[in-house]
Amino acid sequence: xxxxxxxxxxxxxxxxxxxxxxxxxxxxxxxxxxxxxxxxxxxxxxxxxxxxxxxxxxxxxxxxxxxxxxxxxxxxxxxxxxxxxxxxxxxxxxxxxxxxxxxxxxxxxxxxxxxxxxxxxxxxxxxxxxxxxxxxxxxxxxxxxxxxxxxxxxxxxxxxxxxxxxxxxxxxxxxxxxxxxxxxxxxxxxxxxxxxxxxxxxxxxxxxxxxxxxxxxxxxxxxxxxxxxxxxxxxxxxxxxxxxxxxxxxxxxxxxxxxxxxxxxxxxxxxxxxxxxxxxxxxxxxxxxxxxxxxxxxxxxxxxxxxxxxxxxxxxxxxxxxxxxxxxxxxxxxxxxxxxxxxxxxxxxxxxxxxxxxxxxxxxxxxx
Numbered sequence: 497x498x499x500x501x502x503x504x505x506x507x508x509x510x511x512x513x514x515x516x517x518x519x520x521x522x523x524x525x526x527x528x529x530x531x532x533x534x535x536x537x538x539x540x541x542x543x544x545x546x547x548x549x550x551x552x553x554x555x556x557x558x559x560x561x562x563x564x565x566x567x568x569x570x571x572x573x574x575x576x577x578x579x580x581x582x583x584x585x586x587x588x589x590x591x592x593x594x595x596x597x598x599x600x601x602x603x604x605x606x607x608x609x610x611x612x613x614x615x616x617x618x619x620x621x622x623x624x625x626x627x628x629x630x631x632x633x634x635x636x637x638x639x640x641x642x643x644x645x646x647x648x649x650x651x652x653x654x655x656x657x658x659x660x661x662x663x664x665x666x667x668x669x670x671x672x673x674x675x676x677x678x679x680x681x682x683x684x685x686x687x688x689x690x691x692x693x694x695x696x697x698x699x700x701x702x703x704x705x706x707x708x709x710x711x712x713x714x715x716x717x718x719x720x721x722x723x724x725x726x727x728x729x730x731x732x733x734x735x736x737x738x739x740x741x742x743x744x745x746x747x748x749x750x751x752x753x754x755x756x757x758x759x760x761x762x763x764x765x766x767x768x769x770x771x772x773x774x775x776x777x778x779x780x781x782x783x784x785x786x787x788x789x790x791x792x793x794x795x796x797x798x799x800x801x802x803x804x805x806x807x808x809x810x811x812x813x814x815x816x817x818x819x820x821x822x823x824x825x826x827x828x829x830x831x832x833x834x835x836x837x838x839x840x841x842x843x844x845x846x847x848x849x850x851x852x853x854x855x856x857x858x859x860x861x862x863x864x
Contacts, residue, residue, distance in 0.1 A: 557603030767803035
């Protein structure tokens, strides 16, 4: 009796082999729940690793400082320690002479501020090094520590925000919002910005509002990072029907913490008071026809090329809409100019009332 070859009629072809397949239409919710558990566990593991590593570097830095301050060690002993670890324990990486001195600086910078010391453990070592190397003022360092943790920035985004002088811009020009917006949402000055940096856009010169809108949608991920945490994109050219006419809203977002729709109207010229009337009309249409019963009143943002702050103040003073006026920049600001303005502002505050030099930045950087 001869055996039939694998190519005989009883042999199964590759096409005939059946493998079990998932049925996402039936079990997708269950599968997503498991995926959520995995992602949560990974995030916790990553955070735990950051905490353990930061604790280690913090403790090593503290140990070095104690030895140096007690005169038991000279600076040369730190170099000997690095050489000892490298020769005796080559499997232990990251403890070079320069890194050991960074650990010493890490502990020295923050050891007197318990609140900040606890926050350090929420960031990666690379993020902590970035803040230490790029930020000179204690208020500036704490600001970026808070923002990196709150917004969950990557190291790359942290570097971008520091290069964009976010700290200086927030102090020199806090968000100007209407009284109604402040009453409805006390946290609005911390959620919204006075100026948005759109340096990631590659727009033709000159560009129109359509080009600006399409550029923001093409770079939606980066725009959402610039807007901040909890913004969710709803749509572009969002159609609002009032009476027998259609109106198109440039960009519509939803903010999870505020639990409201956020309408963005884009302008490529200077702010004009009449723009607020158009925005108020859109907010009324959103609240009447789009907003869900459990959601809060909609918020409007006029994003203009530039603005006169006094004109904005006059216009917002009488508006009954929860709105604000912001401007956008397509290039990194002049850091030296901003630093000079900040220095001048702090000098004026120190001359008038010394305690305000600290109180004003602290109000910005400790916002939830």
